[in-house]
Amino acid sequence: MKNNHEKSFRAVRSSVELFAGAGGLGIGLAQSGFEPQLVVEHNKWCCDTLRENEGVLAQKVHDGKRLEVLEGDIRFVDFARFDGSLDLVSGGPPCQPFSLGGRHRAYDDARDMFPQAVRALREARPKAFVFENVKGLMRAAFQNYFEYVQLQMEHPEMIAQPDEHWEDHLARLERHHTRTKRPGLHYRVVTRLLNAANYGVPQKRERILFVGFRDDVDARWSFDAGDHSMEALVWDQLYGDYWDRHKVAKKDRKLEGRCLQLSRKLSSEQRPQSKPWKTTRDAIADLPDPRQTRRSSSVFNHTFQDGARTYPGHTGSYLDEPAKTLKAGVHGVPGGENMLRRADGSVRYFSTREAARLQTFPDNYKFHGAWSECMRQLGNAVPVHLAQVVGDSVAQQLTASEVG
Structure with a gap:
């Protein structure tokens, strides 16, 4: 992740924002040139906040169009209409199952929305994605589930079968992941626990970032350690x-x-x-x-x-x-x-x-x-500046892969 905080890569790129919350991740990515075609959030107050500030989140609002904020259950949203047309899918799947202040139920918690994030990848097939979550996901007790989440993102077409236990699905994903030939849709995923303070945010806030690029995108991307x-x-x-x-x-x-x-x-x-x-x-x-x-x-x-x-x-x-x-x-x-x-x-x-x-x-x-x-x-928000640092870097690598 190139450490260039001041520069934004303003070439407009299409995106979809999931679990948008108050919009911290979305604002930072918008400042990096990602234009949301759709924003999905179920909470009424968050949606009111997003609509009130749509001009900050989307440039096209200034062109006479409104930002499409879908207030509702993501499980009923069809992402197939974006098939292959998006540069980025981003969002923060609800983190309560993993929060250090929660009950740590993880895969037994109905609020775990990672499967829906993976479905969005499977249907929309974006060039890249950025997902974030709380550091509790890296607790030792969740080590296997953390691997499970990441492998689902890397191989979104390997869908769990009806009534298949997550550990059995994990085993199938591991076998698929280690094959020499893997047909279908795949992403190369990098994860890192970041402290926002190291990137110039006035808050000691640790978040896990998942950044993935589709197999056909030669991104050659990595995180940096921040410069503060x-x-x-x-x-x-x-x-x-x-x-x-x-x-x-x-x-x-x-x-x-x-x-x-x-x-x-x-x-x-x-x-x-x-x-x-x-x-x-x-x-x-x-x-x-x-x-x-x-x-x-x-x-x-x-x-x-x-x-x-x-x-x-x-x-x-x-x-x-x-x-x-x-x-x-x-x-x-x-x-x-x-x-x-x-x-x-x-x-x-x-x-x-x-x-x-x-x-x-x-x-x-x-x-x-x-x-x-x-x-x-x-x-619940991602610091806007941290999101822009990541967004600038992802946008830069997408551009480099297209001209390289």
């Missing part, structure tokens, strides 16, 4: 101009958490070659305090939410580190980590706009629903 690091951030705070940039008084310059631990090991001569991790302060410092804004504020989705408190294991995000992973939650307030932790130990919830900044959504992107619903959408 915690070491560079700590060096900037110790010896660089981090505090001066933010006009922080010397008495208030305080390292906390992991940055404080690392600071004891770095000297001024050990300046890293990488860029500093982006911090929560980098992301939200220019926004007014939501406690002092009115609902009529010109800043969209930036109102104060009362009731934040700490409890064991949930202490909020330090201002001068990347934020902890935003969480969607399923019971009441979504997660205990969707909070800002001040130097004095007090906490408050992030506003929707602040959380959107941490997920690198553009400021003109409007979220629909109450605060808890908006935070659920954001807690």
